[in-house]
Amino acid sequence: MANFKGRYWLNFDAPRSTQPLIYQMGKQFEVVFNIRQATVNEEVGIMAVELEGEREVVKGAIAWLESQGVKVEPVEINTIEG
Amino acid sequence: MSEPYFSSLKCRECGRLYPKKAVHVCEYDFGPLEADYDYERIKSVLTRALIQSREKSMWRYRELLPIDGEPTVGLQVGFTPLVKADRLAKALGVKEIYVKNDTVNYPTLSFKDRVVSVALSRAKELGLKTVACASTGNLANSVAANAAAAGLDSYVLIPADLEQSKVLNSLVYGTKVIGIHGAYDQVNRLCSEIAGKYGWGFVNVNLRPYYAEGSKSMGFEIMEQLGWEIPTHTVVCMASGSLLTKIYKAYHEFIKIGLVPESKFTVHGAQATGCNPISLARKSGTDLIKPQPKPNTIANPWPSALRRTDIMRCGPWSRRVAGRRMRRMRRSLRASSCWPRRRVFLPRQRAV
Numbered sequence: 001m002a003n004f005k006g007r008y009w010l011n012f013d014a015p016r017s018t019q020p021l022i023y024q025m026g027k028q029f030e031v032v033f034n035i036r037q038a039t040v041n042e043e044v045g046i047m048a049v050e051l052e053g054e055r056e057v058v059k060g061a062i063a064w065l066e067s068q069g070v071k072v073e074p075v076e077i078n079t080i081e082g
Numbered sequence: 083m084s085e086p087y088f089s090s091l092k093c094r095e096c097g098r099l100y101p102k103k104a105v106h107v108c109e110y111d112f113g114p115l116e117a118d119y120d121y122e123r124i125k126s127v128l129t130r131a132l133i134q135s136r137e138k139s140m141w142r143y144r145e146l147l148p149i150d151g152e153p154t155v156g157l158q159v160g161f162t163p164l165v166k167a168d169r170l171a172k173a174l175g176v177k178e179i180y181v182k183n184d185t186v187n188y189p190t191l192s193f194k195d196r197v198v199s200v201a202l203s204r205a206k207e208l209g210l211k212t213v214a215c216a217s218t219g220n221l222a223n224s225v226a227a228n229a230a231a232a233g234l235d236s237y238v239l240i241p242a243d244l245e246q247s248k249v250l251n252s253l254v255y256g257t258k259v260i261g262i263h264g265a266y267d268q269v270n271r272l273c274s275e276i277a278g279k280y281g282w283g284f285v286n287v288n289l290r291p292y293y294a295e296g297s298k299s300m301g302f303e304i305m306e307q308l309g310w311e312i313p314t315h316t317v318v319c320m321a322s323g324s325l326l327t328k329i330y331k332a333y334h335e336f337i338k339i340g341l342v343p344e345s346k347f348t349v350h351g352a353q354a355t356g357c358n359p360i361s362l363a364r365k366s367g368t369d370l371i372k373p374q375p376k377p378n379t380i381a382n383p384w385p386s387a388l389r390r391t392d393i394m395r396c397g398p399w400s401r402r403v404a405g406r407r408m409r410r411m412r413r414s415l416r417a418s419s420c421w422p423r424r425r426v427f428l429p430r431q432r433a434v
Contacts, residue, residue, distance in 0.1 A: 081286055082221065
């Protein structure tokens, strides 16, 4: 597996914050996910996660998360400023 | 300076220490890294008299900024006017109001000159040859101008559909402007990958711990300009939340090293209704901030925000400013003796 590592913040709104989306992502994509910290309640979930795998596969996993309504940001959050 | 007063980088979440390189995120929990200082040493050397003997720029507080040696970029930045706005105070029914007018900053007439000066001074110390940023306006101009003055190569990444007029201001400084196609989040992710891959100094990515500290200079100046005291109330536009937390930090640092007396103060964050995720979180009593992807406001919006925010630790009240009220405030400011673009301070004995 070519080593591409990406570090992201995932934002889950309700009702996604209570769904097993990380588990499902791991089943569908050949990516290693490493959760570094998380805060979850019924309204919102916020997770710091490292995704490792083939670059295209990681991008696919991100696209899938986004298709499920998860906001995926780099750990830097807003690199674009005014 | 013989020995640096800036000792290391420190994770804001877990407190782990890191060497003073172009790194910005804790490897353990992805918390942001911040500059850490030897305050005891600073206290032993930094006096009001020493500060006042120096040039009127942000660098007169250099011991509290994250560089090892003398500053090399943006030597004229800062010490912008703190304007007493009597007519505005009367219109709003408060005793005193001061406005920090950072629109006269040098060289690009923007607050960004402060943060970029620190980031590029540090970039030169780290031996970086190329600096970059992703911006839609002021930051791009400041990086382009200051990099040109410092003899650094620079790249400015912009959304591909940005208006030409906004790009021109950067192009005149000879920077390389790259338009990126993609949604906001895709562009964000691409920028963070570029910063990691090419070894460039991205001012608001891998140089962020240095860049962000530049904001403190505004707080230092306010205290000095008010006669070495902390304003009772400070109102700061929220944007990403960084300026507010750094002004708060600046006040505490001056107390810590004995340059101002300890006093009760509050830093207030203002957000426009329609794009006020931090204000809403505060109101609902949570520190979890839900981004508002579709802002509805006349203000230049900042749709997502700090997630585990230090803002709550700052103890400020975040206030919403409705669009109509915002227009009214702008009219009031125009009618008064000054026209600030960014922030209004309501110091001394008055609540907002």
